[in-house]
Amino acid sequence: xxxxxxxxxxxxxxxxxxxxxxxxxxxxxxxxxxxxxxxxxxxxxxxxxxxxxxxxxxxxxxxxxxxxxxxxxxxxxxxxxxxxxxxxxxxxxxxxxxxxxxxxxxxxxxxxxxxxxxxxxxxxxxxxxxxxxxxxxxxxxxxxxxxxxxxxxxxxxxxxxxxxxxxxxxxxxxxxxxxxxxxxxxxxxxxxxxxxxxxxxxxxxxxxxxxxxxxxxxxxxxxxxxxxxxxxxxxxxxxxxxxxxxxxxxxxxxxxxxxxxxxxxxxxxxxxxxxxxxxxxxxxxxxxxxxxxxxxxxxxxxxxxxxxxxxxxxxxxxxxxxxxxxxxxxxxxxxxxxxxxxxxxxxxxxxxxxxxxxxxxxxxxxxxxxxxxxxxxxxxxxxxxxxxxxxxxxxxxxxxxxxxxxxxxxxxxxxxxxxxxxxxxxxxxxxxxxxxxxxxxxxxxxxxxxx
Ligand SMILES: Cc1cc2nc3c(=O)[nH]c(=O)nc-3n(C[C@H](O)[C@H](O)[C@H](O)COP(=O)(O)O)c2cc1C
Ligand code: SF4
Numbered sequence: 001x002x003x004x005x006x007x008x009x010x011x012x013x014x015x016x017x018x019x020x021x022x023x024x025x026x027x028x029x030x031x032x033x034x035x036x037x038x039x040x041x042x043x044x045x046x047x048x049x050x051x052x053x054x055x056x057x058x059x060x061x062x063x064x065x066x067x068x069x070x071x072x073x074x075x076x077x078x079x080x081x082x083x084x085x086x087x088x089x090x091x092x093x094x095x096x097x098x099x100x101x102x103x104x105x106x107x108x109x110x111x112x113x114x115x116x117x118x119x120x121x122x123x124x125x126x127x128x129x130x131x132x133x134x135x136x137x138x139x140x141x142x143x144x145x146x147x148x149x150x151x152x153x154x155x156x157x158x159x160x161x162x163x164x165x166x167x168x169x170x171x172x173x174x175x176x177x178x179x180x181x182x183x184x185x186x187x188x189x190x191x192x193x194x195x196x197x198x199x200x201x202x203x204x205x206x207x208x209x210x211x212x213x214x215x216x217x218x219x220x221x222x223x224x225x226x227x228x229x230x231x232x233x234x235x236x237x238x239x240x241x242x243x244x245x246x247x248x249x250x251x252x253x254x255x256x257x258x259x260x261x262x263x264x265x266x267x268x269x270x271x272x273x274x275x276x277x278x279x280x281x282x283x284x285x286x287x288x289x290x291x292x293x294x295x296x297x298x299x300x301x302x303x304x305x306x307x308x309x310x311x312x313x314x315x316x317x318x319x320x321x322x323x324x325x326x327x328x329x330x331x332x333x334x335x336x337x338x339x340x341x342x343x344x345x346x347x348x349x350x351x352x353x354x355x356x357x358x359x360x361x362x363x364x365x366x367x368x369x370x371x372x373x374x375x376x377x378x379x380x381x382x383x384x385x386x387x388x389x390x391x392x393x394x395x396x397x398x399x400x401x402x403x404x405x406x407x408x409x410x411x412x413x414x415x416x417x418x419x420x421x422x423x424x425x426x427x428x429x430x431x432x433x434x435x436x437x438x439x440x441x442x443x444x445x446x447x448x449x450x451x
Contacts, residue, residue, distance in 0.1 A: 003270065004231055006219040006239045007212070008255045011099050017134065019141035022102040028147055030221035034110045035155045038221075043114035047217060049225030051237035056082055056173075056210030057288065057328045059312050062217075068197040069115055070205040078206045079117045080182065081108060081214055083124040084166055084173035088289035088350060089330030092241035093211035095253040097124075097131045100215075101138035105161065107214040109147060110221055112159050115207055120161050122211075123178050126168045135163050170354040174402045175208040177356065188356050189402035210328075212241050232258040236311035240329055242271075246284075247335035249273035258311035262286075263300045265310050266333065279335040283418070286315055287327020289347050290407030292414030293340070294324045324414070341426050341433075344415040345373035351408035362405035365396040369412055376423060379430030386423050390416055 015021035022028075034043050048063025069077060081104065085093045097104055104122070112120045124132060139161050142148045150158045164182055171177045172187040179201050181187035200206020216238060220228045229237045236258035245251045248266065250273035256265065265271045266281065275281055281296040301308060308314050312326045334343065352366035369392055372385050393409040393416075400406070416423060426433040 004239055004257045005255050006228075006231075007096065007100075007103065007215055007241060008253075011095075016100055017098075017102075017138075019102060019138070019145060022100070023145070026222075027102050028106050030218040031106055031109045031113075031147060032153065034113055034221050035153045035157060040114045040116060043110060043221065046225035047114070047220055050216075050220040050228040051225075051232075051235060052213065052216055052220060052228070053235070053237075053312065054210055055212035055216070055240065055329070057087070057290070059326060062209065062213055065197070065209070066111075066115060066207060068195075069207055070198045071116065072205070076119070076202075076204050077115055077117045078201045078204060079108060079112045079115055079120040079214075080175075080178065080201060080206055080208045081120070081122045081211055082173060082175065082178060082208050083122050083128070083211050084170075084178060085128075085211070085328075086125050086170040086173050086354075087328050087330055088347070089243065089245060089285060089332040090288045090328040091243040091245075092253050092329055094128060094131065095243070096211055096215055096241070097128070098134060101131075101134050102142065103215045103218060104135075104211055105138050105142050105147070107217040108161055109142075109152070109159060110217050111207075111209070111214055113157055117207075118158050118160070120159065121182060121201070122161065122163045123172070123182055124163060124165055125173075126166045129165070132163055132165055139163070169356075170350075171356045171402075171404060174404060177402070178208065179206065188358055189404075191401055233309070233311060234313055236313060236326075240310070240326070242310070242329045242331050244272050244331045244333070246331075246333035247275050247279065247338070248333050249276055256310055258309065260310045261300075262308045262310055262315075265331070266300075272331075272333065275333065275335050279337065281333065282336045282338055283334045283340065285324075285330070285332040285334075285411075286310075287325045288330035289332070289350065290403075290410060291325040291327040292410050293334075293343075293418065294414070295418045298418070339377075340415050340419040340422050341373065341377050344411060345370065345377045347411045348373050348408070351404065355404060355408070359400045359405065361396045361399045362408065365392050365405070366408045368392050369408070373412075376426050377433075379426075379434045381423075381427040381430070383424065383427055385427070386416060386420065 010025045044066045052062045053059040166172045172181045174189050176190035177187040196206040239255050239257050243253050254271050267274045283293050283295045284299050285293050315326050348370040352370045355362045355366045357363040393412040396405045396409040
C-alpha cells in the first residue's frame with residue numbers, strides 16, 4: 001500500500017490549477033452528488049462514516065464536529081477554513097491551495113451545504129500572498145460556472161466564499177484567535193466554552209476546519225464514507241498529506257495512506273529518499289514543531305521493537321511520555337550532525353515570540369525557557385539549569401488558555417527526556433560545544449540511537 005492518491009491524484013495534470021482542466025478531470029463531481037442526491041444531514045453522515053479526523057493537528061473526528069454545530073432558528077452559520085499554516089515544518093496546505101485550489105473550493109461547497117452555511121471564509125496566513133490571488137481566481141471561475149452564488153445547480157442553495165488574509169501571527173492558527181482576527185480584532189484566543197460550534201464568527205455557530213480536512217470531503221462524497229474508511233488502518237482512515245523537510249534527499253509534500261511505515265517513508269525513493277551524504281538518522285519531529293522530538297531508536301521501532309507506522313495511533317504510542325503525535329504532518333528529519341540543544345533553543349525562541357501574552361505561564365515561561373536554552377547553547381549553562389527547564393515546562397503544560405503553551409512545553413520536555421546526555425555534554429564541555437556547536441561525537445558514543 002502506501003501509494004493511494006486521493007487528494008494528489010491529479011496534481012501533475014497540466015493546467016489543473018484552472019477550472020477547465022480541473023473539471024475535465026472529474027472536478028466538482030462531489031458537489032453534483034451532494035446537492036442532487038443527498039440531504040445536508042446525509043453528507044454529514046458520510047463524513048462520520050469515513051472516520052475522517054481533522055488534519056490541522058488535533059485529529060478531532062470531523063463528522064462529529066459538524067454534528068455539534070448549533071442550529072438556532074434564524075441565526076446564520078459559518079464554515080471557516082483554517083489556512084493559517086504557520087507551524088514550522090508544515091507546508092502541505094500551501095501545496096494544495098497553490099496547485100489544486102479548486103479541490104478546496106469544491107470541498108467547501110459540500111461542507112457548507114452540509115452545515116447550512118451561506119457564507120464561508122478561508123483565513124489564510126499573510127505570507128501566502130500569491131496564493132490569495134490563486135484562490136480568488138478559482139473562486140471567480142467557480143462562480144462563473146455556477147458552483148457558487150445563488151441557486152447552485154438549481155437546488156435553491158446559495159453560497160459565497162471569501163478569502164481573508166492574516167497578518168503573520170502564528171497564534172491566529174488557533175481557531176478562536178483566528179475568529180477574533182477574522183472579525184478584525186487582535187488575534188487573542190478566547191476562553192472556551194463557549195466553543196465555536198455554539199458561538200463563533202460574529203457570535204454565530206461556526207465550524208473551523210483545516211484546508212486538507214475540507215479537501216478530503218471531496219473523495220469521501222465521491223467514493224462514499226464506508227469505502228474511504230477502508231483505506232488506512234484503525235482510527236487513521238483515508239490518506240494524509242505529509243510535508244517532509246530537514247536532512248532528507250527529497251523534501252516535499254507526499255500523500256500517504258497510513259499503513260506506510262516510518263522507515264519506508266524516510267528511506268524509500270517514493271518519499272523522502274533517505275538521508276543525504278550517507279549520514280545517519282538522529283531524530284525526527286513527525287508532526288510539526290509543536291510535537292515531541294523522537295530519537296531514531298524510538299522512531300523506526302516502538303520500545304517493544306515493533307514497526308512504527310505513519311499514523312495517529314502508532315506515532316503517539318500511548319501518549320506524550322513515550323511517544324509523539326501525527327500533528328499537522330510536518331515531518332522534520334534531523335541527521336547525526338544536528339544539535340538538539342540548538343534546535344530546541346530555536347523552537348523556544350519561536351514560541352516565545354509568538355505567545356500572545358494573555359496568560360502568565362505561557363508569556364513568562366516561554367521567555368524563561370528561551371533564555372535558559374540560550375545560556376546552555378552559548379556555553380554558560382549549569383547542570384541545575386536542566387532541572388529548572390524541566391520544572392518550567394511542566395508548569396506551562398495544561399495551565400493556559402490555549403494549546404500554544406503546551407506546544408511550547410512539549411518540545412523542551414521531549415528534548416530533555418530523550419537527549420539529557422546531550423544537554424549535560426553541552427554544559428560540561430562548553431568550549432567543545434561552542435566550537436562545534438553540537439554534541440554529536442559524545443552522543444554517538446553514549447547511545448545506540450543513531451540509525
Ligand atoms: C497555536 C496554534 C496554531 C494552530 N495553527 C493551525 C493552523 O495553522 N492550521 C490549522 O488547521 N489548525 C491550526 N491549529 C488548530 C486549530 O485550532 C483547529 O484545531 C483546527 O483548525 C481544526 O481543524 P481540523 O479539525 O480540520 O483539524 C492551531 C492550534 C494552535 C493552538
Ligand atoms: S497559551 Fe500563550 S498564546 Fe495561548 S492564550 Fe495563553 S499566552 Fe496566549
